Amino acid sequence: MHMRRTGAVLSLAAMVGGLAACGGDDKTYASLADKVKDGGTVVVGTKWDQPSLGLKKGAEPEGFDVDVAKAVLNKMAGGKDVKVTWKESASSNREPFLANGTVDIVFATYSITEERKKKVTFGGPYVIAHQDVMVRKDDTSINTPQDLKGKKICKAAGSNSYKRITDPPPDGQLDLDATTVDAASYSECVQKLGGNNLDALTTDDLILAGFAKQAGGNFKVLGQGFTDEKYGIGLKKGDTKTCEAVNTAVKALWDDGTMKQLLQKWFGGIQGLKLSETAPPAEGCA
CATH class of the missing domain: 3.40.190.10 (Periplasmic binding protein-like II)
Known part of the structure; x- marks a missing residue:
């Protein structure tokens, strides 16, 4: 009994210590x-x-x-x-x-x-952000999120945005047959979109707006948010x-x-x- 209790106390101390020592401070x-x-x-x-x-x-x-x-x-x-x-x-x-x-x-x-x-x-x-779609400025084939059926979209590592397109509820949304292209980050997704390796990038509208602004008019955001993020x-x-x-x-x-x-x-x-x-x-x- 004493050994078990000591172990529990040590486990609790370790947990609290792990929480407290965040960031590398000595205190x-x-x-x-x-x-x-x-x-x-x-x-x-x-x-x-x-x-x-x-x-x-x-x-x-x-x-x-x-x-x-x-x-x-x-x-x-x-x-x-x-x-x-x-x-x-x-x-x-x-x-x-x-x-x-x-x-x-x-x-x-x-x-x-x-x-x-x-x-x-x-x-x-x-x-609250809303998932939307960004395409090249001269692309007239994608006007709604539903137009991503059969298109190549980006799958950024660690993000679940692509699932909103490809999967059914509850994890997904639209359940469309789209092809995912892997990327390490959304900045790499933007590079792939600009290099015609993707048809579209879909994620939160605030993320897309920042990239569109930086690109100086090379991309356009559809402005049709379909989720609450x-x-x-x-x-x-x-x-x-x-x-x-x-x-x-x-x-x-x-x-x-x-x-x-x-x-x-x-x-x-x-x-x-x-x-x-x-x-x-x-x-x-x-």
Whole structure:
């Protein structure tokens, strides 16, 4: 009995220690929220290859997700500046980075799904995106998502967007017979689309809008979103204290107008794009 109890205590200590030691600080914390309040350095995972969302052009990434991360952490710290180390987090490594402590928190076009909830605790969502389709500007054969039947679409590593086209509900949406072409990231998908190795790229409209804006008119977005993609804030599984703090911060940012300002800053004026006007309801931290 004594041996079993000791083992359980050690297991619990290891679990808490793993949560607390995120980001490589020598000091340990019971939650990321405690670390933020104590002034510890927070390791934030973002995309580094997605224009207007998370794109590394200099010493740090820039974009909507980056600005939201800064604003949320600032609210959590009571208005104080938070020391941040930025870490590139592609779709394929968001879950393992959170699980092994490589990052403390992820803001990276991270759609909340039931499958992902098994591995990650999500704060938010902080905005709702909608899956849409981007094609070359001179392509007249694809005018609706349903026109992707028989076409070549991109399958970015770690993303489930292609399933919305190829699979039936509940995981998919349209159940179309389309051919998937593998790519390591959405930036590689865009390269393949520009090189005529794809017929279309389909994913969240905010992602597509950023790439279309960067390409200077070489691509067009159909403007026919057909899903709701709830962008969540990824946290280590079980860190409900931080999740609740994050949700409080997100609500405050919508209430004071910051979120609408950031959406306009990065996505305002893009044809076919409908931006969120109100705060999405929180998913809950259970």
